[in-house]
Amino acid sequence: MARLELETLTKRYGDFHATRDVTLDVEEGEFLVMLGPSGCGKTTTLRMIAGFVEPSSGSVRLGGRDITRLPPWRRNTGLVFQSYALFPHMTVNQNVAFALEMRRMPAAEIGTRVAEALRLVRLGHLGDRLPRQLSGGQQQRVALARALVFHPDILLLDEPLSNLDAKLREEVRVEIRNLQRELGITTVMVTHDQEEALTIADRLVVMNEGRVRQIGTQRDLYERPADRFVAGFVGRGSFLEGTSDGQGRFRTAGGLEIACAPVEAGPAVLGLRPERVGIASEGAENGFEAVVEFVSYLGGLVDLHCRLTDSDRVIAQMVNTGGGDLPKVGDRIRIGWPAAAAFVFSGEKAT
Amino acid sequence: MLARALDSRRLRRFALKAAAGVALLYILLPLGFVTWLSFYAQEIPSYPPKGYTLDWYVAIMGNERFLSGLLLSAQLGLIATAIGLAVAVPAALAIAHFRFRGRETVNNLLLLPLMVPGVVLGTAIYVFHVETEINTGLPILGSLGGLIWGHVLVTIPWIVRLVTASLAGFDRTLEEAAQSLGATPWTTFRRVTLPSILPGVVAGALFGFVSSFGNLEMTLFLVGPGRTTLPIAILQYLQWKVDPTIAAISVVQIVLVAVAMLVTDRFVKLSRAV
Numbered sequence: 001m002a003r004l005e006l007e008t009l010t011k012r013y014g015d016f017h018a019t020r021d022v023t024l025d026v027e028e029g030e031f032l033v034m035l036g037p038s039g040c041g042k043t044t045t046l047r048m049i050a051g052f053v054e055p056s057s058g059s060v061r062l063g064g065r066d067i068t069r070l071p072p073w074r075r076n077t078g079l080v081f082q083s084y085a086l087f088p089h090m091t092v093n094q095n096v097a098f099a100l101e102m103r104r105m106p107a108a109e110i111g112t113r114v115a116e117a118l119r120l121v122r123l124g125h126l127g128d129r130l131p132r133q134l135s136g137g138q139q140q141r142v143a144l145a146r147a148l149v150f151h152p153d154i155l156l157l158d159e160p161l162s163n164l165d166a167k168l169r170e171e172v173r174v175e176i177r178n179l180q181r182e183l184g185i186t187t188v189m190v191t192h193d194q195e196e197a198l199t200i201a202d203r204l205v206v207m208n209e210g211r212v213r214q215i216g217t218q219r220d221l222y223e224r225p226a227d228r229f230v231a232g233f234v235g236r237g238s239f240l241e242g243t244s245d246g247q248g249r250f251r252t253a254g255g256l257e258i259a260c261a262p263v264e265a266g267p268a269v270l271g272l273r274p275e276r277v278g279i280a281s282e283g284a285e286n287g288f289e290a291v292v293e294f295v296s297y298l299g300g301l302v303d304l305h306c307r308l309t310d311s312d313r314v315i316a317q318m319v320n321t322g323g324g325d326l327p328k329v330g331d332r333i334r335i336g337w338p339a340a341a342a343f344v345f346s347g348e349k350a351t
Numbered sequence: 352m353l354a355r356a357l358d359s360r361r362l363r364r365f366a367l368k369a370a371a372g373v374a375l376l377y378i379l380l381p382l383g384f385v386t387w388l389s390f391y392a393q394e395i396p397s398y399p400p401k402g403y404t405l406d407w408y409v410a411i412m413g414n415e416r417f418l419s420g421l422l423l424s425a426q427l428g429l430i431a432t433a434i435g436l437a438v439a440v441p442a443a444l445a446i447a448h449f450r451f452r453g454r455e456t457v458n459n460l461l462l463l464p465l466m467v468p469g470v471v472l473g474t475a476i477y478v479f480h481v482e483t484e485i486n487t488g489l490p491i492l493g494s495l496g497g498l499i500w501g502h503v504l505v506t507i508p509w510i511v512r513l514v515t516a517s518l519a520g521f522d523r524t525l526e527e528a529a530q531s532l533g534a535t536p537w538t539t540f541r542r543v544t545l546p547s548i549l550p551g552v553v554a555g556a557l558f559g560f561v562s563s564f565g566n567l568e569m570t571l572f573l574v575g576p577g578r579t580t581l582p583i584a585i586l587q588y589l590q591w592k593v594d595p596t597i598a599a600i601s602v603v604q605i606v607l608v609a610v611a612m613l614v615t616d617r618f619v620k621l622s623r624a625v
């Protein structure tokens with residue numbers, strides 16, 4: 001159990017920067033998720049923490065100890081892979097015992113610790129099986145037991161749920177989270193699945209093109225995204241391109257005048273979450289005439305894809321109360337949102 | 352329609368089986384004949400046999416040249432295979448794991464001894480030995496060391512080929528998993544990589560041994576006076592006599608190789624590697 005500190009961690013391959021100045025702290029016992037599209041540098045960062053990739057510059061500190069130049073086998077990190085990576089020629093017991101053997105623990109103690117670790121993941125009865133005799137979910141739980149049995153300073157999870165089907169994914173996710181809380185172990189998980197990230201993390205790091213774009217809680221990322229990329233990557237949204245006048249007015253490319261939070265004057269992008277945009281009454285602030293282009297029925301909610309002008313489109317959302325008619329494609333409706341509901345990012349493009 | 356499709360499928364399967372059967376027969380028939388011949392009673396092989404005897408096998412037991420040849424060939428094969436393993440397994444690991452310049456070239460060079468005709472290989476090594484001995488004064492020509500070295504060359508391609516093939520199906524994250532659990536690279540190799548590629552290593556060693564054991568052409572150039580391997584002993588015997596002794600010693604060879612394969616297969620499934 002330890003605190004992890006990454007400082008200006010950079011990895012270059014020739015001219016290509018896999019990561020650039022990644023700086024972040026993970027508190028003791030915290031569950032941090034690194035989220036981003038493929039190639040964003042999240043896996044490289046994880047591999048630098050585990051010791052499989054040597055950083056070009058920067059440092060990794062674990063529990064106050066500088067481990068930047070330490071080989072993987074001397075780092076005491078528990079690692080769980082997407083492919084499970086169980087040793088196929090060893091039984092479940094032997095797989096879990098491996099790390100303890102490497103630490104030259106007496107056989108009797110190994111037996112106790114292995115049994116305890118397998119009980120923790122509810123697989124105590126399958127110790128004599130070979131990995132190929134287990135289901136995917138069971139294999140991943142063995143991998144988890146194997147990564148925890150030697151009490152690592154930190155648990156690293158590399159897309160641990162990606163190979164499981166949807167139902168199992170949910171199950172193992174809950175299991176990982178409960179186990180992590182119970183043991184209070186510092187954990188870093190890498191994923192590209194935002195739902196997974198949002199439901200499991202204490203705190204998230206969004207990365208893109210090798211850089212950390214934002215670090216924060218789920219609400220920080222969703223309600224106060226730091227930039228256009230984070231706003232688009234976490235949750236859904238509509239984006240309008242235009243210019244800000246610097247005094248709380250935003251003028252879209254299609255000529256709409258929108259009231260918003262004041263940002264620096266110049267080109268900017270305005271972002272809106274669907275649930276903040278609704279059917280508006282006459283005379284309300286930021287109310288606009290729109291044509292329904294597409295209706296997406298989600299059950300309790302209905303998404304209305306609306307065209308405000310030829311170049312400005314916004315998704316509005318309405319609660320389906322079951323009564324009355326729903327807007328249809330081609331209907332003219334009035335939609336609107338409070339000025340404070342929109343994010344405005346100056347100097348960025350919509351796509 | 353369905354019946355016809357089924358019929359054509361059955362027909363195709365039958366054709367495949369027939370082709371496999373013919374190929375198998377083509378391989379096994381000579382072996383069968385040699386075995387049969389080795390029990391013929393008459394000295395000059397002719398059909399039909401006049402009777403059957405075990406005399407030719409008894410004759411081998413009394414033939415000093417065959418016995419010492421068998422011993423030398425076996426020793427040579429074992430030593431060459433051991434050295435071949437020490438060279439070829441790390442080479443295969445490097446080829447499979449690292450991307451370096453000239454990787455393909457190295458890979459092809461290591462397979463070369465298999466493609467170059469034995470006579471050419473033998474001549475090349477022989478000339479090299481002569482030149483080296485003239486220039487350095489080291490007694491290489493016809494030495495046991497030189498002979499072993501030549502046979503190592505014969506074993507390397509087999510081991511490289513089969514180990515590389517088994518590494519292709521090996522998941523390298525297993526190695527990373529082992530290291531994250533505290534295993535040094537050497538321990539990782541011993542406990543994780545080697546068990547996974549063992550069928551390839553064993554099959555490579557077996558084939559390497561067999562091709563060293565049966566090598567005639569290259570060996571002819573490298574043996575020194577008084578050193579006779581089994582294939583050379585057989586050749587020399589053939590120059591004087593054509594009696595079923597040759598068949599008998601061939602059967603002994605076939606049985607030795609077959610037993611080696613069967614025993615190995617019990618521990619490591621060769622079919623997984625080849």
